[in-house]
Amino acid sequence: MRFLENFLLTDRNTLKLPSRARFFAAPETRDELHSLLNTVTARNLPVMVLGGGSNVVFAGDFQGLVLQPAMRGIRCIGETAGHYLVEAEAGEPWPDFVQYCLARNWYGLENLSLIPGTVGAAPIQNIGAYGVEITDRLHSLTALELATGRVREFSHADCRFGYRESVFKQDLRDRYIIARVRFLLQKKPVLKTAYADIQQELAVRGIDAPTPQQVATAVIAIRTRKLPSPAVLANAGSFFKNPVVSVAVLDEIKSRFPDVIAYPQADGAKLAAGWLIEKAGWKGRSIGPVGAYEKQALVLVNHGGATGADVIAVASAIQQAVTSMFGVQLEMEPRIYGI
Numbered sequence: 001m002r003f004l005e006n007f008l009l010t011d012r013n014t015l016k017l018p019s020r021a022r023f024f025a026a027p028e029t030r031d032e033l034h035s036l037l038n039t040v041t042a043r044n045l046p047v048m049v050l051g052g053g054s055n056v057v058f059a060g061d062f063q064g065l066v067l068q069p070a071m072r073g074i075r076c077i078g079e080t081a082g083h084y085l086v087e088a089e090a091g092e093p094w095p096d097f098v099q100y101c102l103a104r105n106w107y108g109l110e111n112l113s114l115i116p117g118t119v120g121a122a123p124i125q126n127i128g129a130y131g132v133e134i135t136d137r138l139h140s141l142t143a144l145e146l147a148t149g150r151v152r153e154f155s156h157a158d159c160r161f162g163y164r165e166s167v168f169k170q171d172l173r174d175r176y177i178i179a180r181v182r183f184l185l186q187k188k189p190v191l192k193t194a195y196a197d198i199q200q201e202l203a204v205r206g207i208d209a210p211t212p213q214q215v216a217t218a219v220i221a222i223r224t225r226k227l228p229s230p231a232v233l234a235n236a237g238s239f240f241k242n243p244v245v246s247v248a249v250l251d252e253i254k255s256r257f258p259d260v261i262a263y264p265q266a267d268g269a270k271l272a273a274g275w276l277i278e279k280a281g282w283k284g285r286s287i288g289p290v291g292a293y294e295k296q297a298l299v300l301v302n303h304g305g306a307t308g309a310d311v312i313a314v315a316s317a318i319q320q321a322v323t324s325m326f327g328v329q330l331e332m333e334p335r336i337y338g339i
């Protein structure tokens with residue numbers, strides 16, 4: 001397996017940031033991945049795993065190997081009375097995987113339609129949308145330890161999923177490459193249509209007993225309307241997590257801003273980060289080539305020619321504005337590399 005050298009990553013990240021990797025490789029088979037990891041171990045190279053680049057900010061060059069899994073394949077490997085066990089290789093594009101499953105009547109992923117990225121990256125931050133997260137559907141996964149190439153199986157419990165969290169962002173950060181993921185998908189659909197956006201979209205289409213494909217189509221329509229396509233306007237989706245605050249903090253904010261958007265949680269509330277950013281005056285505002293998207297303040301966009309430093313400067317300015325107005329700290333969702 002050949003390493004490409006001094007590889008430009010602009011077209012490998014959806015923010016279109018122009019970093020370079022000292023080495024780059026995209027293994028297409030399990031064997032290629034194994035032999036690559038053996039070489040890496042022998043050479044003692046730092047490794048960064050890259051999926052579709054839709055949740056990263058490159059703030060500098062990477063002086064090691066950027067490894068982008070390109071293994072493809074989807075198969076049903078078992079079934080129970082109510083479910084199919086479906087396995088997909090890490091390099092499968094996530095939106096195509098969702099459509100592939102729907103076309104075969106394997107249900108449960110419709111609300112996660114059109115989320116950019118790869119199957120291998122989906123467990124990293126437990127992707128979620130419209131009331132479903134992959135923790136609800138994931139059965140297990142296979143990963144390889146970067147330092148040794150050793151294969152390890154992870155059960156659902158091993159992944160320790162949380163809101164945009166997993167063990168791969170915490171204790172095992174940068175330790176493993178996810179090679180394939182297994183999902184338990186329903187034979188009979190159990191649709192989740194409670195979100196107001198989905199309800200409205202189905203109503204507009206005159207659908208009151210939707211099929212899974214109709215839910216997926218509705219989700220795709222909503223997302224297309226609300227979020228900029230990275231192919232048209234460079235972005236990394238939601239740039240900040242929705243902050244979770246205590247009841248006391250929520251009450252204090254409510255006393256000043258009765259229209260605050262908050263979702264109740266077990267021990268407090270999750271605030272809509274987009275609302276906080278908009279209230280802080282950042283919707284549609286830019287510094288140089290980077291700004292908060294005019295239709296959704298939570299999304300930072302690169303209007304052209306930005307560097308990672310430009311993105312981080314805007315993100316920091318937004319964090320400061322939100323902290324000084326609400327006393328709440330916003331946490332960035334994408335992984336920042338190179339600082």
Ligand SMILES: Cc1cc2nc3c(=O)[nH]c(=O)nc-3n(C[C@H](O)[C@H](O)[C@H](O)COP(=O)(O)OP(=O)(O)OC[C@H]3O[C@@H](n4cnc5c(N)ncnc54)[C@H](O)[C@@H]3O)c2cc1C
Nearest residue numbers: 051052053054055116117118120121127128177178236237
């Ligand atoms: C327009 C837009 C909308 C979005 N909407 C949503 C949404 O609704 N919900 C949501 O949850 N996210 C959303 N995202 C974020 C993003 O799509 C997800 O986080 C996605 O899972 C990232 O996949 P990726 O392949 O692009 O990963 P990358 O951005 O390439 O990588 C992200 C992280 O995962 C690690 N990683 C990637 N692949 C592997 C692997 N095989 N093994 C180990 N580590 C790996 C990388 O090292 C990096 O730290 C959105 C992004 C965009 C641009």
